[in-house]
Amino acid sequence: MAMVYARIRLVAAAIALLVLAAVATPVAAQQPNSVNPNADAVKEQQLLEQFKRIQGLGTIPDTKSYTIEQPEGRQWRQYHEVSLPWIGTIAMLGMIVLLLIFFLVRGMVRIKGGRSGVNIVRFTAFERFVHWMTATCFVLMALTGLNITFGKVALLPLIGPGAFSKWSLAAKYAHNFLSFPFTLGVIVIFCMWLAGNIPNGRDLAWFKQGGGIVGGDDPPAYRFNGGQKVVYWLVVLAGTIVAVSGYLLMFPFYGTTIAGMQLAQMVHGTVAVLFVAAMIAHAYIGTIGMEGAFEAMGEGTVDLNWAKQHHRLWLEEEQGRVGPAELERQPSPRPATPRA
Amino acid sequence: MARMKFLCDADRCIECNACVTACKNENEVPWGINRRRVVTINDGLPGERSVSMACMHCTDAPCAAVCPVSCFYTTADAVVLHSKDLCIGCGYCFYACPFGAPQYPRVGNFGSRGKMDKCTYCTGGPEADGSAIEYEKYGANRLAEGKLPLCAEMCSTKSLLAGDGDIIAQIYKDRVAKRGYGSGAWGWQTAYRETIAT
Numbered sequence: 323m324a325m326v327y328a329r330i331r332l333v334a335a336a337i338a339l340l341v342l343a344a345v346a347t348p349v350a351a352q353q354p355n356s357v358n359p360n361a362d363a364v365k366e367q368q369l370l371e372q373f374k375r376i377q378g379l380g381t382i383p384d385t386k387s388y389t390i391e392q393p394e395g396r397q398w399r400q401y402h403e404v405s406l407p408w409i410g411t412i413a414m415l416g417m418i419v420l421l422l423i424f425f426l427v428r429g430m431v432r433i434k435g436g437r438s439g440v441n442i443v444r445f446t447a448f449e450r451f452v453h454w455m456t457a458t459c460f461v462l463m464a465l466t467g468l469n470i471t472f473g474k475v476a477l478l479p480l481i482g483p484g485a486f487s488k489w490s491l492a493a494k495y496a497h498n499f500l501s502f503p504f505t506l507g508v509i510v511i512f513c514m515w516l517a518g519n520i521p522n523g524r525d526l527a528w529f530k531q532g533g534g535i536v537g538g539d540d541p542p543a544y545r546f547n548g549g550q551k552v553v554y555w556l557v558v559l560a561g562t563i564v565a566v567s568g569y570l571l572m573f574p575f576y577g578t579t580i581a582g583m584q585l586a587q588m589v590h591g592t593v594a595v596l597f598v599a600a601m602i603a604h605a606y607i608g609t610i611g612m613e614g615a616f617e618a619m620g621e622g623t624v625d626l627n628w629a630k631q632h633h634r635l636w637l638e639e640e641q642g643r644v645g646p647a648e649l650e651r652q653p654s655p656r657p658a659t660p661r662a
Numbered sequence: 663m664a665r666m667k668f669l670c671d672a673d674r675c676i677e678c679n680a681c682v683t684a685c686k687n688e689n690e691v692p693w694g695i696n697r698r699r700v701v702t703i704n705d706g707l708p709g710e711r712s713v714s715m716a717c718m719h720c721t722d723a724p725c726a727a728v729c730p731v732s733c734f735y736t737t738a739d740a741v742v743l744h745s746k747d748l749c750i751g752c753g754y755c756f757y758a759c760p761f762g763a764p765q766y767p768r769v770g771n772f773g774s775r776g777k778m779d780k781c782t783y784c785t786g787g788p789e790a791d792g793s794a795i796e797y798e799k800y801g802a803n804r805l806a807e808g809k810l811p812l813c814a815e816m817c818s819t820k821s822l823l824a825g826d827g828d829i830i831a832q833i834y835k836d837r838v839a840k841r842g843y844g845s846g847a848w849g850w851q852t853a854y855r856e857t858i859a860t
Binding site for chain 2: 362363364365366367369376377378379380381382384386387388389390391392393395396398399402403469470471473474478483484486487490491494498571572574580583584587
Protein backbone atom coordinates (compact mmCIF):
# COMPACT_ATOMS: atom_id res chain seq x y z
CA MET A 323 0.00 0.00 0.00
CA ALA A 324 2.76 2.36 0.94
CA MET A 325 4.28 1.90 -2.51
CA VAL A 326 1.00 2.85 -4.20
CA TYR A 327 0.69 6.05 -2.15
CA ALA A 328 4.29 6.96 -2.99
CA ARG A 329 3.54 6.51 -6.72
CA ILE A 330 0.42 8.63 -6.50
CA ARG A 331 2.41 11.39 -4.71
CA LEU A 332 5.08 11.29 -7.38
CA VAL A 333 2.56 11.49 -10.23
CA ALA A 334 0.66 14.30 -8.47
CA ALA A 335 3.89 16.27 -7.98
CA ALA A 336 4.82 15.80 -11.66
CA ILE A 337 1.40 17.01 -12.80
CA ALA A 338 1.58 20.00 -10.48
CA LEU A 339 4.99 20.96 -11.89
CA LEU A 340 3.71 20.66 -15.44
CA VAL A 341 0.67 22.80 -14.67
CA LEU A 342 2.87 25.45 -12.99
CA ALA A 343 5.22 25.56 -15.98
CA ALA A 344 2.30 25.79 -18.37
CA VAL A 345 0.79 28.72 -16.43
CA ALA A 346 4.08 30.53 -15.84
CA THR A 347 5.32 30.60 -19.41
CA PRO A 348 2.51 32.69 -20.88
CA VAL A 349 2.77 35.14 -17.92
CA ALA A 350 6.41 35.78 -18.68
CA ALA A 351 5.57 36.19 -22.31
CA GLN A 352 2.87 38.70 -21.40
CA GLN A 353 5.35 41.06 -19.60
CA PRO A 354 5.06 44.47 -21.31
CA ASN A 355 8.15 45.66 -23.10
CA SER A 356 8.13 49.05 -21.36
CA VAL A 357 7.08 49.75 -17.80
CA ASN A 358 6.19 53.23 -16.69
CA PRO A 359 8.28 53.43 -13.52
CA ASN A 360 6.69 56.76 -12.83
CA ALA A 361 3.20 55.31 -12.37
CA ASP A 362 3.52 55.10 -8.58
CA ALA A 363 6.17 57.80 -8.25
CA VAL A 364 5.82 60.44 -5.57
CA LYS A 365 4.98 63.87 -6.95
CA GLU A 366 6.44 67.02 -5.47
CA GLN A 367 3.32 69.14 -5.88
CA GLN A 368 1.08 66.45 -4.43
CA LEU A 369 3.35 65.96 -1.39
CA LEU A 370 3.49 69.70 -0.77
CA GLU A 371 -0.29 70.03 -0.96
CA GLN A 372 -0.80 67.04 1.28
CA PHE A 373 1.86 67.58 3.96
CA LYS A 374 2.97 71.21 3.45
CA ARG A 375 6.52 69.84 3.50
CA ILE A 376 8.52 67.03 1.94
CA GLN A 377 10.50 64.62 4.05
CA GLY A 378 11.94 61.18 3.68
CA LEU A 379 14.82 59.10 4.97
CA GLY A 380 18.53 59.78 4.70
CA THR A 381 21.74 58.07 5.64
CA ILE A 382 23.51 60.81 7.63
CA PRO A 383 23.02 61.14 11.40
CA ASP A 384 21.49 64.63 11.12
CA THR A 385 17.81 63.63 11.07
CA LYS A 386 16.56 67.19 10.54
CA SER A 387 18.24 67.13 7.15
CA TYR A 388 15.66 64.51 6.09
CA THR A 389 13.23 67.35 5.46
CA ILE A 390 14.09 68.61 1.99
CA GLU A 391 11.39 71.20 1.38
CA GLN A 392 9.37 73.40 3.75
CA PRO A 393 7.99 76.41 1.91
CA GLU A 394 6.22 77.75 5.03
CA GLY A 395 9.40 79.72 5.73
CA ARG A 396 7.87 82.21 3.30
CA GLN A 397 5.12 83.15 5.77
CA TRP A 398 7.69 83.53 8.47
CA ARG A 399 9.73 85.77 6.19
CA GLN A 400 6.64 87.92 5.56
CA TYR A 401 6.13 88.19 9.31
CA HIS A 402 9.74 89.06 10.08
CA GLU A 403 10.27 91.50 7.23
CA VAL A 404 6.87 93.19 7.03
CA SER A 405 4.43 92.43 9.86
CA LEU A 406 6.78 92.67 12.84
CA PRO A 407 8.41 95.98 11.85
CA TRP A 408 4.94 97.47 11.37
CA ILE A 409 3.53 96.09 14.62
CA GLY A 410 6.62 97.32 16.45
CA THR A 411 6.66 100.77 14.87
CA ILE A 412 2.95 101.37 15.45
CA ALA A 413 3.02 100.07 19.04
CA MET A 414 6.16 101.88 20.20
CA LEU A 415 5.93 105.13 18.24
CA GLY A 416 2.18 105.20 18.88
CA MET A 417 2.75 104.90 22.61
CA ILE A 418 5.36 107.67 22.58
CA VAL A 419 3.06 109.98 20.61
CA LEU A 420 0.13 109.24 22.92
CA LEU A 421 2.24 109.93 25.99
CA LEU A 422 3.57 113.13 24.49
CA ILE A 423 0.05 114.37 23.77
CA PHE A 424 -1.05 113.31 27.24
CA PHE A 425 1.91 115.11 28.82
CA LEU A 426 1.16 118.28 26.89
CA VAL A 427 -2.50 118.17 27.92
CA ARG A 428 -2.27 116.92 31.50
CA GLY A 429 1.28 117.77 32.45
CA MET A 430 2.99 116.24 35.46
CA VAL A 431 0.59 114.95 38.10
CA ARG A 432 1.45 117.15 41.11
CA ILE A 433 1.40 116.17 44.76
CA LYS A 434 -1.79 117.67 46.17
CA GLY A 435 -0.97 120.15 48.90
CA GLY A 436 2.75 119.95 48.08
CA ARG A 437 5.41 117.96 49.91
CA SER A 438 4.94 117.36 53.61
CA GLY A 439 8.61 116.94 54.36
CA VAL A 440 7.90 113.55 55.96
CA ASN A 441 8.64 110.28 54.23
CA ILE A 442 7.30 106.78 54.44
CA VAL A 443 9.10 103.62 53.30
CA ARG A 444 7.48 102.19 50.16
CA PHE A 445 9.97 99.70 48.73
CA THR A 446 12.72 97.88 50.63
CA ALA A 447 16.27 97.72 49.33
CA PHE A 448 15.66 94.13 48.17
CA GLU A 449 12.54 95.12 46.24
CA ARG A 450 14.37 97.97 44.56
CA PHE A 451 17.31 95.74 43.71
CA VAL A 452 15.05 93.18 42.04
CA HIS A 453 13.16 95.92 40.18
CA TRP A 454 16.30 97.55 38.81
CA MET A 455 18.00 94.28 37.98
CA THR A 456 14.97 93.26 35.93
CA ALA A 457 14.59 96.76 34.45
CA THR A 458 18.26 96.96 33.41
CA CYS A 459 18.06 93.56 31.75
CA PHE A 460 14.79 94.58 30.09
CA VAL A 461 16.16 97.79 28.60
CA LEU A 462 19.33 96.11 27.32
CA MET A 463 17.38 93.16 25.90
CA ALA A 464 14.86 95.53 24.31
CA LEU A 465 17.64 97.47 22.56
CA THR A 466 19.55 94.37 21.45
CA GLY A 467 16.32 92.68 20.38
CA LEU A 468 15.09 95.67 18.42
CA ASN A 469 18.49 95.71 16.74
CA ILE A 470 17.68 92.33 15.16
CA THR A 471 14.48 93.72 13.63
CA PHE A 472 15.31 97.36 12.95
CA GLY A 473 19.12 97.48 13.05
CA LYS A 474 19.76 96.75 9.39
CA VAL A 475 17.47 99.62 8.42
CA ALA A 476 18.27 102.14 11.15
CA LEU A 477 21.87 101.48 12.17
CA LEU A 478 23.64 99.51 9.42
CA PRO A 479 23.73 102.39 6.89
CA LEU A 480 25.15 104.69 9.58
CA ILE A 481 28.05 102.63 10.90
CA GLY A 482 28.76 100.22 8.04
CA PRO A 483 28.59 96.42 7.80
CA GLY A 484 31.80 95.63 9.73
CA ALA A 485 30.99 97.67 12.83
CA PHE A 486 27.32 96.70 12.68
CA SER A 487 28.18 92.99 12.66
CA LYS A 488 30.56 93.38 15.62
CA TRP A 489 27.90 95.22 17.60
CA SER A 490 25.19 92.74 16.58
CA LEU A 491 27.29 89.76 17.61
CA ALA A 492 27.91 91.32 21.05
CA ALA A 493 24.22 92.24 21.20
CA LYS A 494 23.22 88.65 20.47
CA TYR A 495 25.36 87.35 23.33
CA ALA A 496 24.10 90.07 25.67
CA HIS A 497 20.51 89.24 24.71
CA ASN A 498 21.05 85.52 25.35
CA PHE A 499 22.89 85.81 28.64
CA LEU A 500 20.86 88.66 30.17
CA SER A 501 17.81 86.45 29.76
CA PHE A 502 18.87 84.51 32.86
CA PRO A 503 18.85 87.43 35.38
CA PHE A 504 15.74 88.78 33.64
CA THR A 505 13.85 85.52 34.06
CA LEU A 506 14.99 85.32 37.68
CA GLY A 507 13.77 88.89 38.19
CA VAL A 508 10.34 88.12 36.73
CA ILE A 509 10.00 85.07 38.99
CA VAL A 510 11.01 87.04 42.12
CA ILE A 511 8.73 89.95 41.14
CA PHE A 512 5.86 87.49 40.72
CA CYS A 513 6.43 86.05 44.19
CA MET A 514 7.25 89.19 46.18
CA TRP A 515 4.44 91.43 44.88
CA LEU A 516 1.74 88.79 44.31
CA ALA A 517 -0.04 89.53 47.61
CA GLY A 518 -0.53 93.20 46.72
CA ASN A 519 -1.65 92.53 43.17
CA ILE A 520 -4.69 90.29 43.56
CA PRO A 521 -7.44 92.18 41.68
CA ASN A 522 -10.39 93.35 43.80
CA GLY A 523 -13.41 95.66 43.68
CA ARG A 524 -11.33 98.72 44.50
CA ASP A 525 -9.60 98.38 41.14
CA LEU A 526 -12.88 98.74 39.25
CA ALA A 527 -13.71 101.92 41.13
CA TRP A 528 -10.16 103.11 40.51
CA PHE A 529 -10.49 102.58 36.77
CA LYS A 530 -13.96 104.22 36.73
CA GLN A 531 -12.41 107.35 38.19
CA GLY A 532 -9.64 107.30 35.62
CA GLY A 533 -7.05 106.42 38.23
CA GLY A 534 -6.93 110.00 39.44
CA ILE A 535 -4.79 110.87 36.46
CA VAL A 536 -7.71 111.75 34.23
CA GLY A 537 -10.17 113.99 36.08
CA GLY A 538 -9.69 115.53 39.50
CA ASP A 539 -10.56 112.61 41.80
CA ASP A 540 -7.98 110.61 43.66
CA PRO A 541 -9.54 107.17 44.08
CA PRO A 542 -8.33 105.32 47.17
CA ALA A 543 -5.99 102.39 46.67
CA TYR A 544 -4.06 99.87 48.71
CA ARG A 545 -0.36 99.29 48.10
CA PHE A 546 -0.91 98.82 44.36
CA ASN A 547 -3.70 100.50 42.42
CA GLY A 548 -5.53 99.12 39.41
CA GLY A 549 -3.04 100.51 36.93
CA GLN A 550 -0.07 99.11 38.81
CA LYS A 551 -1.78 95.74 38.97
CA VAL A 552 -2.14 95.82 35.19
CA VAL A 553 1.60 96.53 34.89
CA TYR A 554 2.36 93.73 37.36
CA TRP A 555 0.32 91.10 35.50
CA LEU A 556 1.64 92.34 32.18
CA VAL A 557 5.23 91.90 33.36
CA VAL A 558 4.47 88.45 34.75
CA LEU A 559 2.57 87.20 31.69
CA ALA A 560 4.55 88.90 28.91
CA GLY A 561 7.79 88.15 30.80
CA THR A 562 6.90 84.47 30.97
CA ILE A 563 5.94 84.34 27.29
CA VAL A 564 9.10 86.05 26.05
CA ALA A 565 11.24 83.94 28.37
CA VAL A 566 9.73 80.61 27.29
CA SER A 567 9.69 81.47 23.57
CA GLY A 568 13.20 82.92 23.85
CA TYR A 569 14.65 79.82 25.47
CA LEU A 570 13.07 77.67 22.74
CA LEU A 571 15.04 79.75 20.23
CA MET A 572 18.24 79.64 22.29
CA PHE A 573 18.10 75.84 22.41
CA PRO A 574 17.31 74.93 18.79
CA PHE A 575 15.62 71.56 18.26
CA TYR A 576 15.25 70.90 21.99
CA GLY A 577 11.61 69.88 21.75
CA THR A 578 10.92 72.07 18.71
CA THR A 579 10.94 71.69 14.96
CA ILE A 580 11.53 74.42 12.37
CA ALA A 581 7.80 75.17 12.36
CA GLY A 582 7.89 75.36 16.17
CA MET A 583 10.81 77.78 16.12
CA GLN A 584 9.13 79.95 13.50
CA LEU A 585 6.07 80.13 15.75
CA ALA A 586 8.23 80.77 18.83
CA GLN A 587 9.99 83.63 17.05
CA MET A 588 6.67 85.16 15.96
CA VAL A 589 5.28 84.99 19.50
CA HIS A 590 8.57 86.31 20.92
CA GLY A 591 8.78 89.25 18.51
CA THR A 592 5.16 90.33 18.77
CA VAL A 593 4.89 90.07 22.56
CA ALA A 594 8.29 91.74 22.97
CA VAL A 595 7.45 94.89 20.97
CA LEU A 596 4.09 95.23 22.76
CA PHE A 597 5.91 94.67 26.07
CA VAL A 598 8.35 97.47 25.21
CA ALA A 599 5.45 99.80 24.33
CA ALA A 600 3.79 99.04 27.67
CA MET A 601 7.02 99.59 29.59
CA ILE A 602 7.50 102.99 27.91
CA ALA A 603 4.19 104.00 29.51
CA HIS A 604 5.31 102.52 32.86
CA ALA A 605 8.54 104.49 32.70
CA TYR A 606 6.63 107.65 31.80
CA ILE A 607 4.30 107.56 34.80
CA GLY A 608 7.21 106.63 37.09
CA THR A 609 9.27 109.64 36.04
CA ILE A 610 8.07 112.81 34.32
CA GLY A 611 4.41 111.76 34.48
CA MET A 612 4.02 112.06 38.23
CA GLU A 613 5.69 114.15 40.88
CA GLY A 614 7.12 112.12 43.73
CA ALA A 615 6.73 108.75 42.02
CA PHE A 616 10.34 108.05 41.04
CA GLU A 617 11.66 108.27 44.61
CA ALA A 618 9.53 105.24 45.51
CA MET A 619 11.80 103.04 43.41
CA GLY A 620 14.79 105.40 43.64
CA GLU A 621 15.31 105.93 47.36
CA GLY A 622 12.57 103.57 48.45
CA THR A 623 10.55 106.24 50.26
CA VAL A 624 7.65 108.50 49.27
CA ASP A 625 6.29 111.72 50.67
CA LEU A 626 3.41 111.33 53.12
CA ASN A 627 1.19 113.58 51.01
CA TRP A 628 1.97 111.54 47.89
CA ALA A 629 0.94 108.39 49.74
CA LYS A 630 -2.26 110.08 50.98
CA GLN A 631 -3.14 111.10 47.46
CA HIS A 632 -2.38 107.91 45.56
CA HIS A 633 -2.42 105.05 48.09
CA ARG A 634 -4.60 106.23 51.01
CA LEU A 635 -5.72 102.76 52.09
CA TRP A 636 -2.13 101.49 52.05
CA LEU A 637 -0.98 104.51 54.11
CA GLU A 638 -3.69 103.83 56.68
CA GLU A 639 -2.55 100.20 56.89
CA GLU A 640 1.05 101.28 57.39
CA GLN A 641 0.12 103.87 60.00
CA GLY A 642 -1.97 101.28 61.80
CA ARG A 643 1.03 98.96 61.81
CA VAL A 644 3.79 101.29 63.00
CA GLY A 645 1.80 104.28 64.26
CA PRO A 646 1.64 107.77 62.70
CA ALA A 647 4.30 109.12 65.04
CA GLU A 648 6.78 106.50 63.92
CA LEU A 649 6.32 107.54 60.31
CA GLU A 650 6.92 111.18 61.04
CA ARG A 651 10.33 110.47 62.53
CA GLN A 652 11.66 109.88 59.04
CA PRO A 653 12.69 113.26 57.71
CA SER A 654 12.57 113.66 53.98
CA PRO A 655 15.69 114.76 52.12
CA ARG A 656 13.37 117.07 50.21
CA PRO A 657 12.06 120.17 52.01
CA ALA A 658 8.35 120.66 52.55
CA THR A 659 6.73 122.71 49.79
CA PRO A 660 3.22 123.44 50.94
CA ARG A 661 0.79 124.40 48.23
CA ALA A 662 -2.77 125.47 48.50
CA MET B 663 26.07 85.93 -17.31
CA ALA B 664 24.48 82.60 -16.64
CA ARG B 665 21.73 82.00 -14.13
CA MET B 666 23.17 79.02 -12.24
CA LYS B 667 20.77 76.41 -10.89
CA PHE B 668 20.71 72.85 -9.59
CA LEU B 669 18.35 70.25 -10.96
CA CYS B 670 17.94 66.78 -9.47
CA ASP B 671 16.34 64.28 -11.85
CA ALA B 672 14.85 62.02 -9.17
CA ASP B 673 14.06 59.31 -11.71
CA ARG B 674 17.80 58.82 -12.21
CA CYS B 675 19.08 59.20 -8.65
CA ILE B 676 20.29 55.86 -7.30
CA GLU B 677 20.96 57.18 -3.78
CA CYS B 678 24.68 56.48 -3.98
CA ASN B 679 25.54 59.58 -1.94
CA ALA B 680 28.61 60.31 -4.06
CA CYS B 681 27.49 63.96 -4.34
CA VAL B 682 27.46 64.21 -0.54
CA THR B 683 30.92 62.72 -0.25
CA ALA B 684 32.33 64.74 -3.13
CA CYS B 685 31.08 67.96 -1.57
CA LYS B 686 32.52 67.18 1.85
CA ASN B 687 35.86 66.28 0.35
CA GLU B 688 36.13 69.10 -2.16
CA ASN B 689 35.18 71.82 0.31
CA GLU B 690 36.65 70.40 3.55
CA VAL B 691 33.24 70.96 5.15
CA PRO B 692 33.38 71.22 8.97
CA TRP B 693 32.39 68.25 11.12
CA GLY B 694 28.69 67.65 11.50
CA ILE B 695 27.77 69.75 8.49
CA ASN B 696 26.44 68.39 5.22
CA ARG B 697 26.05 70.99 2.54
CA ARG B 698 24.35 68.39 0.37
CA ARG B 699 22.35 65.34 1.34
CA VAL B 700 20.30 62.67 -0.36
CA VAL B 701 16.82 61.97 0.97
CA THR B 702 14.65 59.05 -0.08
CA ILE B 703 10.89 59.59 -0.09
CA ASN B 704 8.63 56.57 0.47
CA ASP B 705 11.71 54.44 1.11
CA GLY B 706 11.01 50.78 0.31
CA LEU B 707 7.58 51.44 -1.17
CA PRO B 708 6.58 51.35 -4.84
CA GLY B 709 7.36 54.68 -6.45
CA GLU B 710 10.07 55.69 -3.98
CA ARG B 711 12.28 58.51 -5.23
CA SER B 712 15.58 59.87 -3.98
CA VAL B 713 16.38 63.55 -4.23
CA SER B 714 19.78 65.15 -3.72
CA MET B 715 19.22 68.50 -2.03
CA ALA B 716 21.41 71.44 -1.08
CA CYS B 717 21.05 75.21 -1.20
CA MET B 718 19.05 75.92 -4.37
CA HIS B 719 20.41 79.49 -4.73
CA CYS B 720 16.89 80.89 -4.81
CA THR B 721 15.61 83.82 -6.78
CA ASP B 722 14.83 86.54 -4.19
CA ALA B 723 16.41 84.32 -1.53
CA PRO B 724 14.52 84.22 1.80
CA CYS B 725 17.76 83.77 3.79
CA ALA B 726 19.10 87.05 2.42
CA ALA B 727 15.81 88.83 3.11
CA VAL B 728 15.61 87.91 6.79
CA CYS B 729 19.32 88.23 7.68
CA PRO B 730 19.50 90.88 10.45
CA VAL B 731 23.02 91.89 9.45
CA SER B 732 22.54 91.64 5.64
CA CYS B 733 25.52 89.31 5.21
CA PHE B 734 24.19 87.68 2.01
CA TYR B 735 24.94 88.70 -1.54
CA THR B 736 24.15 87.30 -4.97
CA THR B 737 26.92 86.89 -7.53
CA ALA B 738 26.66 87.78 -11.21
CA ASP B 739 25.95 84.07 -11.84
CA ALA B 740 22.99 84.30 -9.42
CA VAL B 741 24.75 82.22 -6.78
CA VAL B 742 23.65 83.14 -3.24
CA LEU B 743 26.69 83.57 -0.98
CA HIS B 744 27.33 85.05 2.46
CA SER B 745 30.16 86.57 4.46
CA LYS B 746 31.25 84.59 7.49
CA ASP B 747 32.93 87.75 8.80
CA LEU B 748 29.57 89.47 9.04
CA CYS B 749 27.39 86.49 10.05
CA ILE B 750 26.43 86.53 13.74
CA GLY B 751 25.00 82.99 13.85
CA CYS B 752 21.48 84.05 14.83
CA GLY B 753 19.77 81.20 12.99
CA TYR B 754 17.18 83.31 11.17
CA CYS B 755 18.22 82.13 7.66
CA PHE B 756 17.60 78.60 8.88
CA TYR B 757 14.03 79.48 9.90
CA ALA B 758 13.39 81.06 6.50
CA CYS B 759 15.14 78.56 4.20
CA PRO B 760 12.72 76.19 2.42
CA PHE B 761 15.49 73.61 1.86
CA GLY B 762 17.20 73.44 5.27
CA ALA B 763 20.47 74.57 3.72
CA PRO B 764 22.01 76.82 6.42
CA GLN B 765 23.81 74.94 9.17
CA TYR B 766 25.84 76.09 12.14
CA PRO B 767 28.88 74.49 13.70
CA ARG B 768 28.33 74.18 17.46
CA VAL B 769 30.85 76.47 19.05
CA GLY B 770 29.80 76.97 22.65
CA ASN B 771 27.42 76.11 25.42
CA PHE B 772 23.72 75.33 25.01
CA GLY B 773 22.65 75.50 21.37
CA SER B 774 24.88 78.47 20.56
CA ARG B 775 25.55 78.68 16.87
CA GLY B 776 28.77 79.53 15.10
CA LYS B 777 29.09 81.16 11.70
CA MET B 778 26.57 79.76 9.26
CA ASP B 779 27.81 77.33 6.60
CA LYS B 780 25.97 76.30 3.46
CA CYS B 781 26.50 75.20 -0.14
CA THR B 782 28.40 77.86 -2.09
CA TYR B 783 27.78 76.28 -5.51
CA CYS B 784 31.57 75.70 -5.33
CA THR B 785 31.98 79.47 -5.65
CA GLY B 786 33.91 80.25 -2.46
CA GLY B 787 33.08 83.50 -0.74
CA PRO B 788 33.82 87.22 -0.64
CA GLU B 789 37.59 86.68 -0.25
CA ALA B 790 39.91 86.77 -3.27
CA ASP B 791 39.12 83.97 -5.75
CA GLY B 792 41.18 80.87 -5.06
CA SER B 793 42.95 82.28 -2.01
CA ALA B 794 43.88 80.10 0.95
CA ILE B 795 41.67 82.12 3.30
CA GLU B 796 38.71 81.70 0.94
CA TYR B 797 39.25 77.94 0.87
CA GLU B 798 39.52 77.75 4.65
CA LYS B 799 36.30 79.68 5.24
CA TYR B 800 34.08 78.65 2.35
CA GLY B 801 35.73 75.79 0.49
CA ALA B 802 36.57 75.44 -3.19
CA ASN B 803 35.98 78.08 -5.84
CA ARG B 804 35.54 75.89 -8.91
CA LEU B 805 33.42 78.42 -10.76
CA ALA B 806 36.37 80.82 -10.86
CA GLU B 807 38.34 78.01 -12.52
CA GLY B 808 35.61 77.54 -15.11
CA LYS B 809 34.30 74.33 -13.51
CA LEU B 810 30.87 73.42 -12.22
CA PRO B 811 30.11 72.20 -8.68
CA LEU B 812 31.76 68.85 -8.04
CA CYS B 813 28.59 67.15 -6.74
CA ALA B 814 26.93 67.49 -10.15
CA GLU B 815 30.13 66.96 -12.12
CA MET B 816 30.76 63.53 -10.63
CA CYS B 817 27.17 62.29 -10.42
CA SER B 818 27.44 58.80 -11.92
CA THR B 819 23.92 58.73 -13.40
CA LYS B 820 23.92 62.43 -14.30
CA SER B 821 20.87 62.75 -12.11
CA LEU B 822 22.18 65.91 -10.48
CA LEU B 823 22.67 68.69 -13.01
CA ALA B 824 24.34 72.03 -12.42
CA GLY B 825 24.74 74.89 -14.84
CA ASP B 826 22.77 77.61 -16.52
CA GLY B 827 19.11 77.18 -15.69
CA ASP B 828 17.91 77.29 -19.29
CA ILE B 829 20.42 74.69 -20.46
CA ILE B 830 19.81 72.16 -17.70
CA ALA B 831 16.05 72.66 -18.05
CA GLN B 832 16.37 71.80 -21.76
CA ILE B 833 18.43 68.68 -20.97
CA TYR B 834 15.76 67.58 -18.52
CA LYS B 835 12.97 68.29 -21.00
CA ASP B 836 14.71 66.22 -23.70
CA ARG B 837 15.16 63.34 -21.27
CA VAL B 838 11.52 63.39 -20.26
CA ALA B 839 10.45 63.54 -23.90
CA LYS B 840 12.65 60.58 -24.81
CA ARG B 841 11.88 58.25 -21.89
CA GLY B 842 8.27 59.34 -21.53
CA TYR B 843 8.12 60.24 -17.84
CA GLY B 844 9.62 62.56 -15.23
CA SER B 845 8.77 63.32 -11.62
CA GLY B 846 9.58 67.00 -12.04
CA ALA B 847 12.29 69.47 -11.13
CA TRP B 848 12.24 69.13 -7.36
CA GLY B 849 12.28 72.43 -5.52
CA TRP B 850 12.15 74.64 -8.59
CA GLN B 851 8.71 76.05 -7.93
CA THR B 852 9.73 76.95 -4.38
CA ALA B 853 13.18 78.26 -5.26
CA TYR B 854 12.70 79.92 -8.62
CA ARG B 855 8.91 80.38 -8.79
CA GLU B 856 8.90 78.45 -12.04
CA THR B 857 8.89 74.85 -13.03
CA ILE B 858 9.84 72.91 -16.14
CA ALA B 859 6.87 72.09 -18.35
CA THR B 860 7.22 68.51 -19.58
